[in-house]
Amino acid sequence: MTTAKDAEERFAYGSVLEALSRGLYPDKRHVIREFVQNSYDSIYDLRKKHASELVQPIQISIQPPSILIADHGLGMSQSEVRQYRYLGYSQKERAKHGGFRGIGKYSGLAIAEKIIVDTSPLGVPERYRIIIHADKMMTESAQGRNRPLETVLEEHTEVSSAPAKAEEHYTFVELHHLSREAKSLLDAEVLRAYLAKTAPVPLDPAFGYAKQIERRLRENVPDFLAVNLSIDGEEVYKPYFANCREPEFDPVLYRDDQPAVLAYSWYCQNSEKGQFQLKDLAGLVFRVKNIAVGDGQLARGMLWNSTPERAFYFFGEIHVLDAQVTPSSDRTAFEDNAARERLAGRCLRISSNLNRKAGEESAQRRFDEVLDKGVEIVSRREGQVQARDLPLELKDQAVYEVTKLQEDLQKRLKGPRTPAAVNRAKRLMGRTRRFLSALNRESDGFLDLRTELKFDTKLRALYDCVVEVLREEFADDPDRLERIIRRIHQHAREKLKT
Amino acid sequence: MIRSPQRFTRNKDTVRTLQRETIERCLAPRLGRLRYFGLPSSALADAIAWQDLFEKFYAVERGVKGKEWELQHDLGLEAFRAGLLGKISLLRGDIDLLIRRKRDEFGNRVPFPFDVVSLDYSGGLFYKNRRGNFTRLQAIAALVAHQGAKRSDFVLLISCNLDQIDQGEVRRTLENVRTELVRYGANGEQVVDAYLGHELEEARLKVYVPHFVNQEAAKNRYSCDTQQVIMYEGNLKTRMMAFRFVLSHDTRTESLRSPRERLSQVFNKPVLGVVGGEPKETTLGLPKLTVPEVPRTG
Numbered sequence: 032m033t034t035a036k037d038a039e040e041r042f043a044y045g046s047v048l049e050a051l052s053r054g055l056y057p058d059k060r061h062v063i064r065e066f067v068q069n070s071y072d073s074i075y076d077l078r079k080k081h082a083s084e085l086v087q088p089i090q091i092s093i094q095p096p097s098i099l100i101a102d103h104g105l106g107m108s109q110s111e112v113r114q115y116r117y118l119g120y121s122q123k124e125r126a127k128h129g130g131f132r133g134i135g136k137y138s139g140l141a142i143a144e145k146i147i148v149d150t151s152p153l154g155v156p157e158r159y160r161i162i163i164h165a166d167k168m169m170t171e172s173a174q175g176r177n178r179p180l181e182t183v184l185e186e187h188t189e190v191s192s193a194p195a196k197a198e199e200h201y202t203f204v205e206l207h208h209l210s211r212e213a214k215s216l217l218d219a220e221v222l223r224a225y226l227a228k229t230a231p232v233p234l235d236p237a238f239g240y241a242k243q244i245e246r247r248l249r250e251n252v253p254d255f256l257a258v259n260l261s262i263d264g265e266e267v268y269k270p271y272f273a274n275c276r277e278p279e280f281d282p283v284l285y286r287d288d289q290p291a292v293l294a295y296s297w298y299c300q301n302s303e304k305g306q307f308q309l310k311d312l313a314g315l316v317f318r319v320k321n322i323a324v325g326d327g328q329l330a331r332g333m334l335w336n337s338t339p340e341r342a343f344y345f346f347g348e349i350h351v352l353d354a355q356v357t358p359s360s361d362r363t364a365f366e367d368n369a370a371r372e373r374l375a376g377r378c379l380r381i382s383s384n385l386n387r388k389a390g391e392e393s394a395q396r397r398f399d400e401v402l403d404k405g406v407e408i409v410s411r412r413e414g415q416v417q418a419r420d421l422p423l424e425l426k427d428q429a430v431y432e433v434t435k436l437q438e439d440l441q442k443r444l445k446g447p448r449t450p451a452a453v454n455r456a457k458r459l460m461g462r463t464r465r466f467l468s469a470l471n472r473e474s475d476g477f478l479d480l481r482t483e484l485k486f487d488t489k490l491r492a493l494y495d496c497v498v499e500v501l502r503e504e505f506a507d508d509p510d511r512l513e514r515i516i517r518r519i520h521q522h523a524r525e526k527l528k529t
Numbered sequence: 530m531i532r533s534p535q536r537f538t539r540n541k542d543t544v545r546t547l548q549r550e551t552i553e554r555c556l557a558p559r560l561g562r563l564r565y566f567g568l569p570s571s572a573l574a575d576a577i578a579w580q581d582l583f584e585k586f587y588a589v590e591r592g593v594k595g596k597e598w599e600l601q602h603d604l605g606l607e608a609f610r611a612g613l614l615g616k617i618s619l620l621r622g623d624i625d626l627l628i629r630r631k632r633d634e635f636g637n638r639v640p641f642p643f644d645v646v647s648l649d650y651s652g653g654l655f656y657k658n659r660r661g662n663f664t665r666l667q668a669i670a671a672l673v674a675h676q677g678a679k680r681s682d683f684v685l686l687i688s689c690n691l692d693q694i695d696q697g698e699v700r701r702t703l704e705n706v707r708t709e710l711v712r713y714g715a716n717g718e719q720v721v722d723a724y725l726g727h728e729l730e731e732a733r734l735k736v737y738v739p740h741f742v743n744q745e746a747a748k749n750r751y752s753c754d755t756q757q758v759i760m761y762e763g764n765l766k767t768r769m770m771a772f773r774f775v776l777s778h779d780t781r782t783e784s785l786r787s788p789r790e791r792l793s794q795v796f797n798k799p800v801l802g803v804v805g806g807e808p809k810e811t812t813l814g815l816p817k818l819t820v821p822e823v824p825r826t827g
Contacts, residue, residue, distance in 0.1 A: 201609065
């Protein structure tokens with residue numbers, strides 16, 4: 032039975048607005064992403080319902096102290112416009128749209144004085160305007176007037192309409208007069224860098240593999256849509272690294288024995304050594320509806336249990352197709368549920384595959400480095416012997432270096448290798464063998480200070496003793512030992528030759 | 530409430546076409562890359578009509594007191610609907626203040642110089658502030674100075690109605706012109722009397738405004754070419770005038786007074802009266818100024 036007192040009870044109060052806006056979107060850039068996401072959804076709906084309509088870019092215009100975000104999507108119907116004022120209500124479907132909670136539109140409360148939305152739905156000769164007076168809502172909150180949420184929303188929002196051309200369709204949002212804390216959003220470069228990483232924009236056409244990747248995504252990701260976006264008239268594209276290898280594509284299945292795809296990934300490996308230099312652009316980024324969830328660090332944390340540094344040897348995307356995998360409101364992570372666990376578990380295959388590739392790549396690269404170094408060692412020692420410039424005291428050192436090189440090459444020939452590296456290694460092994468046998472044969476190819484300066488027996492014994500001590504002391508630093516021996520030779524010649 | 534976009538008369542469209550002709554003729558080498566600054570109205574009529582000529586529009590909108598954001602928002606919306614959002618930069622506030630301070634109400638810089646400045650005032654030119662200064666005229670003077678500091682050639686378009694004309698100021702100026710003309714030996718007495726006694730305010734503004742702009746131009750090393758003055762009927766049958774000036778910067782030009790040849794051009798060029806969208810020349814029945822030929826020396 033309902034009593035009069037019950038009827039007056041309210042279950043949500045105005046202060047929830049502040050908590051939802053400020054609390055859920057601590058990073059102000061996410062607010063812009065929310066509105067871009069709405070534009071994307073509207074364009075998605077347009078494409079679904081009116082396939083012949085041209086998909087036009089989302090436009091962002093920075094007009095300090097405001098930001099304008101506009102699209103020629105389907106536009107909102109009268110009922111959607113009414114519902115726009117509701118908090119936590121959305122007609123969008125989780126499986127089809129980027130946003131679905133009905134909260135994102137209020138994210139702007141935290142940063143703007145007003146949110147002004149104009150929309151004209153396709154096929155309807157009317158347009159609508161919604162004004163959300165964020166300043167008044169926040170002032171109420173600051174004054175401690177915690178009125179029922181419905182009253183606050185009703186009082187501080189307006190809806191009006193006017194005639195329009197039926198063929199016009201758009202949504203135009205002004206985040207009017209940004210707060211001081213959100214002023215960084217008025218920097219086009221800040222916004223561009225953020226949206227390039229997160230928004231559902233195309234890959235940069237300058238990226239040589241862009242067409243190939245987007246073709247594969249259209250073929251493998253149902254309803255894949257990349258929408259052009261411009262900031263102050265300048266296009267925004269997903270970033271890329273030019274120094275990368277050809278992309279590889281990797282579908283992640285729900286089960287190994289069934290063809291249903293849980294996620295679809297592509298990645299490119301660094302063509303140079305190690306990690307990509309700009310770490311905030313490196314790594315694999317999860318995308319739901321082509322909108323980023325987190326950055327490379329999220330996939331690194333979820334999928335790389337070992338050698339996490341290798342996550343950044345690659346850049347690419349993992350498009351999540353499982354509708355049960357739900358991004359958090361600010362899209363920095365996924366909601367913790369069974370679907371997320373399944374995604375993480377199944378995608379481990381990607382990380383182990385990439386780790387293996389990175390490991391092989393490192394080994395091959397190291398092999399090339401060993402070969403380069405080996406050629407340098409052998410060439411240097413061969414030159415010294417030919418020029419009779421190798422002190423006899425360093426003969427053992429030279430033998431040791433070349434023998435060690437032989438062992439290293441033999442070991443690496445059994446690991447990951449390229450045919451070119453194998454050929455080089457074999458040629459170098461031949462040189463080392465010839466060099467060592469020549470050293471064993473040669474007796475007068477070395478600089479023998481004792482003979483040259485005609486040391487007597489006592490001096491010879493003393494000199495051998497000193498060299499022996501030096502060898503022991505500098506066993507860990509053969510380069511230094513070599514320098515010392517050569518300096519002794521030089522000084523001894525200067526002092527004793529006459 | 531959603532406001533309907535401002536509508537313009539056929540006459541205004543014709544004025545805009547005449548202004549376009551001036552821009553095309555005088556800034557031909559840079560068409561498509563021009564920079565506009567001015568009052569295009571929240572309907573963005575100038576920008577829409579001339580979008581192919583310009584790379585960037587710096588549009589000023591003051592809005593209605595207390596609800597400034599509304600018309601400013603409408604301007605952004607119209608820019609988007611017209612496909613011009615990427616070309617528009619909105620500056621908020623009173624254009625006269627904005628010109629003088631070189632900043633808008635929110636501290637955004639007014640990036641002088643511009644190729645075309647359009648001061649399409651809805652009111653008259655003689656608006657006075659509390660201190661009794663003619664703020665619009667001061668703003669025009671400041672504008673010419675800012676442009677001059679950058680040595681930039683430009684087209685200046687001014688439209689206004691006949692509100693609040695300061696008869697004293699206009700008479701004083703025409704009297705000064707009379708003195709100047711008489712000194713040169715022209716039939717200044719008769720001509721200036723005819724202008725001062727003419728039944729239409731347009732006759733006097735036809736001389737006053739170009740004389741004012743020419744003076745400011747000369748102070749800032751500009752050579753100023755005054756195009757035919759236009760008079761027309763605007764919305765609500767308001768009598769309007771439109772002026773077009775082509776200012777060319779020349780470091781050699783520095784005289785405190787505009788040369789008498791200019792004065793004779795200003796007086797003798799017939800006015801273009803636009804009626805029903807059709808422009809037609811008229812002298813308004815005013816006499817011609819005859820300037821005796823300067824004897825050649827040497």
